[in-house]
Amino acid sequence: MMQRLVDNFLAVTKESVKTVTYESLSNILRLINGLSALLLAILPGKANILEGIHGWELKPTFRGPKLPRWMEDGVSSFNHFIHELDYDSASSVDYSSGDDIDEYDDDCIYPATPLSARCHISRASSFTKRERSRAHWIISILKFLLIPLRLILWIPVYVYKAIFHRGARIHTTNPRRVQTSHAAKKALDHVVQRATDRRRGVIEDLHLGIEIFIETIFDGIHHAARCLLSPLDSLRMLLRWSSSSSSGSGKIPRNDPGVSVVTSTLADPDPTVTEKKSTLSTRLNIDARTCRDVITELGYPYEAINVVTSDGYVLLLERIPRRDSKKAVYLQHGVFDSSMCWVSNGVVGSPAFAAFDQGYDVFLGNFRGLVSREHVDKKISSRKYWRYSINEHGTKDLPALIGKIHQVKTSELKSSAKPDTEEPNPEQPYKLCAICHSLGGAAILMYIITRRVEKIPHRLSRLILLSPAGFHHDSPFFFTVIEYSCLWLAPILAPLFPGLYIPTRFFRMLVNKLARDLHNYPAVGGLVQTLVSYVIGGDCSNWVGVMGLPHYNMNDMPGVAFGVALHLAQMKHARKFVMFDYGSRAANMLVYGAPKPLDLGEHYNLIDIPVDLVAGMKDKVILPSMIRKHYKTMKEAGVDASYKQFEYAHLDFTFSHREELLEYVMSRLLQVAPGSKPKAMKLKRIETSLAK
Template sequence: MQRFVDNFLAVTKESVKTVTYESLSNILRLINGISALLLKFLPGKASILEGIQGWELRPTLRGPRFPRWMEDGVSSFNHFVHELSVNYDPASTVEYSSGDDIDDYDGAYMVPPTPITPGFKFSISPSFKRERRRRHWIISIIMFLLLPARIFLGLPLYVLKKIFQRSIQAHATYHRRAQSSRVATKKALDHVVQRATDRRRGIIEDLHLGIEIVIETIFDVIHRTIRCFLCPLDSLRMLLSWSSSSSSGTKKNQSKDSAPVVATATLADSDPAPTEKKSNLSNKLNTDSRTCRDVITELGYPYEAIRVVTSDGYVLVLERIPRRDSKKAVYLQHGVFDSSMCWVSNGIVGSPAFAAYDHGYDVFLGNFRGLVSREHINKNLSSREYWKYSINEHGTQDLPALIEKVHEVKTSELKSSSKISTNEESNPDQPYKLCAICHSLGGAGILMYIITRRLENKTHRLSRAICLSPAGFHHDSPFFFTVIEYTCLWLAPILAPIVPGLYIPTRFFRMLINKLARDLQNYPAVGGLVQTIMGYVVGGDSSNWIGVMGLPHYNMNDMPGVAFRVARHLAQIKHAKKFVMFDYGSREANTRVYGTPKPLDLGERYNLIDIPVDLVAGMKDRVILPSMIRNHYRLMKDNGVKASYKEFEYAHLDFTFSHREELLEYVMSRLLLVDSKRRALSLKKKDEILAVK
């Protein structure tokens, strides 16, 4: 009777799971199909979706993928829970097995792929096992009867096979040794790529997991209840054993408490393993919360973090991939709604930070103020006061503090290493060369920083600036930005007190956004529809907006935000058709800050820029159009700045998010110009010294 009940409950549980999953799959397939139909009728989607790697430009009415933990079918749930609770490494998770690479083994059967279930296996019932056992005996009898023919025909083939194997064994050994290094490199690269991929579980995957847990829990309770009624003696015996074990455990605990405590010392790490396991479990169940440090160290590069405090009390993080003995350094500055993660998110092959480090540079990654964590020396600072800043503070507070910290660190390290030579350096006070690579808002901040430092008669420490689609001029922009312009200008007195910053305030909604990006990647029609709508909003820009949402720094723990004053400042720049500093709204306030009734026009003071500037524009960029980058270039050339201009077939986010070899080659070639110039000056000084002698 007990066996009959167990079998009945097992069949019922699997039936409930199947019906539930098929119903959910049909609903998701319907949503994906409707999105595909809408996507087919939307105009201009090809230009928005082109160039996005791995994106289906023509999504079909297909069913959704199963979650990663269901890759072996429904019966893999217990195995998944066991791995999750014991020792589960998220980096080793397999995405979605197709079924072709899974061997058929005894006790399992491969289901033919369908649009809903691409391929999975399930356990075979006892009846199928008996049928297989019967077929096995029949085949064994037939093979025994054919044994003489097998020996007669198989012996010559066996001898030829052995001769052939021995003849190619030496050749294979040679090639195996030759390929061992390449295979090891490929495995390391595959490991790196796998570690750099998305580790999150989407909302749909969490829904599958929740349904699985609920069904398992309900049927487990039903099974235990029925067992108590069918086997009361076993239940009573189990209850007595449980009570006796609990009482003995209590006595042991009391004896342990009464025993003297002896302090012990171990050679283990300061962070215990349970804490790490708990944090890993939290990461697996929520979002990919890796930091820039995690990405850099996982790829085998050194890392250092330096806390920098600005003059107005904001606490910034200056991250570094250190080459302490290098006399050439590079500073990378991100743009709006971004952080230093953008410079390392593409891994070793496609990230500017790693490329610069591999070329011998000491790499510094700057972070503007504006994280949800709101770090400030005043712990009681309100949210409204924290977000009370504009682009002015980025260029006149953040960058001076960060770059001066770079100067302090590099100078002290080079002096301590005794590598400063006045014969080689034209400026003994700065025994290194510092270049800046910046994107979008970071470009506007760098230009503002250089000009304001020159106005204050202070050195800016930079030898060259490479600006990738820099902000600063925006009067030629899509219609959506015009709407934002007038909204920020007309409704500023109302919106500023209500919305001091644009960010997602709660961890729950940040988690939903992070997980939603995973779902949009799993369902190409829905993701393509969202990508197309995002492209319409920004005037047809074909950047991979859905992929950017999945970057690790857009997680539930922290996320970049934008102050309302920054948006208002951009609206002022667009409305004035000039690269101006923030307008405080009155002649008195502007006079108090700038000394003039109107805010400072930076474009009119490009003559103060005394270093080479390389401007890079994207032909497909609809956030900052190439005409606006050419406006920078025209003003710089008119003011005698040594500037260059280059165009690529990129969208706005392709400069940092996408892997573009030609861009990295160009950026590295511009950086090397500084090093070649320094070497030329060094050789010239040596020639002069030899001539004097």
């Protein structure tokens, strides 16, 4: 009697403490969110800054992207196969309610981009209603039928509940069919992952931590009270525990479900590494997917190639392979970015998947500059690793990456070619186009010009540059402050901050989780977005949303070397697109053979392939005037260049689903036929440039 009274008192007290704690924390968060909303309401220019950002703004709206017109029936044959695979697995389930697949919306029968919230709602809501209805009726029938059996055999309730749940998931004993069903569902789970994102932020972790703490405290009090009220039972339990532990020491039961065994496939060199990372990310509820995870979960093929540069940096070249295709495309990211940007918008909204669906062999490049410091020297110091500028991106990284592409494609196409057929160009039996964003655009231009100066083939057939860097003299005030800070304080800052990155796993995790909190509290997220946009000059890119993307996670994160920032400051100060200035005539003579660094803008006449320049009218990081500077300089040099502008901000070229941009990019790519020859420049211009 006394024990029951104490248990009831502790239970009521525990729930009361939980309720008071939760309500107090919730009220504090509501106050912070409310004050942020008030402050956001009086800030000027917030409408333009928050325009077009979905998922965390003050008035979120659900709207799925339209299917691009250049896609056959809105989806490729490969994605149609994935849909049919899912349909076959879904059809194996017996829908007792009589509903069929026709109740889905016609627009949502194929896998869409993860941002397609409307498709997610139409799929998830109908599926959930049918499952709940069917589950309710089956449980009721089973309960009624099993009443006599329970009375006779005293079968516990949890037994047939477990049987029901297992049977509801698997209606067949064929392991191959079950494996196929799980594979199809896994491929489609990623499609709606952003709309059903269950990652926890810092606030949610705080809620969970408080609950665990309260449970632990009251559990200890409960055990202490039981020991005091029932000392004989406690002594008997202690003796039983000590005897069982002494008799079972040193022996492992064979069929013990608590024993975990590490398993791996034959190809895994170290299965514990992957298992440890996935377990940790699951426990912390963070999105630690890699580009490989995104591609394979959507059902596309994947290949990873390690590339070593001439100075020892290990780069990751990722591929969505079409080995027999003579059309290849290379995609290069910008600063503080990785190859994830080309696949982060799902099947419909990502340039990488769009190019693959049009028959291209897709290669995704990654510059040097990760916190993991991939290098042949495993003990390389942080200061030595981050000692590079844009020069190394254009003259070390890209030659190694594109050289590896040439090696792979040449080997594959020659091995698959028929003996009686002749290639139009035996040295390069394929056409390679490049799509580059921001810093990647400046690096690819540097790569082409330096290769032409050295009279080495660059292997490219066309460039599509999305808001490329290079010219920066017209820029917001914030970049002017960075310019003079880097130029004046370079001797002090370079040794102290060799790279701009988050060095520890804890703070990388914290940034990723804070981005989730800013999503959950729209007013706070809107305020942070507005302030960041003010600093950058009014660019309305979703800066807060990008922080929560998978490649900004605790395991690894792209950074930027101080030398890259200094190089950009030198370009802005010189008002020219120049290579890195090493600070003295002697150093420049040693590298360039001239007292000043090479002016790339003056050598645009060496570019012998078509170049498509794309600018964003709302881009405040690289203004449209600077893209027009590229275009004007190229046209004066006789380059086959085109100019196009859209109503985009800087990150909209990669992290936002833009149908018109994908249409334009694909139309540019499709102009390069596998058997065509690039437009040759006049020999007189080339000889004049080389003489300079």
